[in-house]
Amino acid sequence: MFETQSNQHSENTYPQIPMVCHMEITRHQLINIAFAGYRTNEMKLAEEPVETTPDYSLPLFDKGYYSLGLLNRWHQAGEQRHWMKPARKDLQYDVIRSFGKQDNKRKNV
Numbered sequence: 001m002f003e004t005q006s007n008q009h010s011e012n013t014y015p016q017i018p019m020v021c022h023m024e025i026t027r028h029q030l031i032n033i034a035f036a037g038y039r040t041n042e043m044k045l046a047e048e049p050v051e052t053t054p055d056y057s058l059p060l061f062d063k064g065y066y067s068l069g070l071l072n073r074w075h076q077a078g079e080q081r082h083w084m085k086p087a088r089k090d091l092q093y094d095v096i097r098s099f100g101k102q103d104n105k106r107k108n109v
Helices: 068-076
Strands: 021-024 027-033 092-094 107-108
Touching: none
Parallel strands: none
Antiparallel strands: 021 027, 092 107
């Protein structure tokens, strides 16, 4: 199942295993884990823990996991399930409510 990567010049002796995990932050307890062979797409792998993620959770995604289908599925699969990921540098958004002194209506991050 866990293959090594190779090319015409050499073969890597260590298997590569992509893994997606969901950790409860305060206790550092792993709640869900999904892993597969290195040829498996990580976006597909990230879909595996969707159904078993607890309600009232906030998964944090790396910036590489930008798929509206995946993120919507996480949100819709339970009650009060949201997600957070780093914003793109070119993101434009409208400020709905501000809790600071900044009054910009449109902001470029």
